[in-house]
Amino acid sequence: MQHAYGPDALAPVTLDRREGPYGEVVLRRRGDDFEIIANGCFLMDTSDGRSERLLIDAALAALPAGRPAPAVLIGGLGVGFSLARAAAEPRWGRIAVVERERAIVDWHLAGPLAGISGAALADPRTAVLTTDLVAHLRTATERYDALCLDIDNGPDWTVTEDNGNLYSPAGLADCHQRLTPGGVLAVWSAQPSEKFEQALRDAGFHGVRTEEVGVARGVPDVVHLAIRAA
Known part of the structure; x- marks a missing residue:
């Protein structure tokens, strides 16, 4: 996710609007950038993908050295920065992306966001799962x-x-x-959360820490990291 534009930004142009099982999702263009709105809540845009890339890079760096072709599950396709980062890294093996909004998947497969994710979606390591992330984590049998x-x-x-x-x-x-x-859980957040860090420890994770990415105004974006014991 990313922070919204300031009050003096260009007016947005709506490119697509869909009603789905989880409510309304909208794709807008603002100048040269795209942004996604869900149920009236700003989710993310393409103006700055540093924290989405950090989500992938920090997880890979935290894995035990020498682990061959690690499998990664990306929860949320979004504007595609995290997926593109993972596919650009040859050390990753299987890359699964879970996205519950069919509209967002369509915008990447044959829409304006294909310019960000096209090569990553064509990568033979990549599989897109159009389902709810929480349900997938609860019912899946494979591990990552x-x-x-x-x-x-x-x-x-x-x-x-x-x-x-x-x-x-x-x-x-x-x-x-x-x-x-020894696997790594990495969770993006628009602000640090000591409460969530404690929840990770209570859930049995260790090595809990938070990495920050500064933003133009307000508190930094962060990635919460936690390790499952080997």
């Missing part, structure tokens, strides 16, 4: 070496009420179960 999750503005600022389940004790237990021993 890294979970890189960016479906909200953060644990303390969810887009829809049911997204809060991801950050609950049960949701974090599902994350823990889906990781291989």
Whole structure:
């Protein structure tokens, strides 16, 4: 997720508007950038993808050295920066992307966002799963070496009420179960959360820490990192 533009920015132009099972999702263009709005809440734009790239880079750096072709699950396709970063890194093996909004998937496959994600989606390592992330983590049988999750503005600022389940004790237990021993959980947030850091420790993760990315105004974007014991 990213911060919205300031009050003096160009007026946005709506490119597509869809009603889905989770409400309304809108793709807009503002100048040269694109932005996604869900149920009237600004989610992200293409103006600055540093923190989405950090989500991937920090997870890979935190994995045990020498782990061959680690598998990564990206929760939330968004504007595609995280997926593009993962596909540009040859060390990753299997790359799964979970995105519950069919409209967002369509905007990447045959729409304005294809310029960001086209090469990544064509990568044979990549698979897109159009389903709810929380449900997938609860019911899937495969494990991943890294979970890189960016479906909200953060644990303390969810887009829809049911997204809060991801950050609950049960949701974090599902994350823990889906990781291989020594695997990494990386969670994007628009602001640091000491409460969430403690929740990660309570869920059995260790090595809990937070990396920051400064923004033009306000508190920094962050990536919360936690490790499943080997």
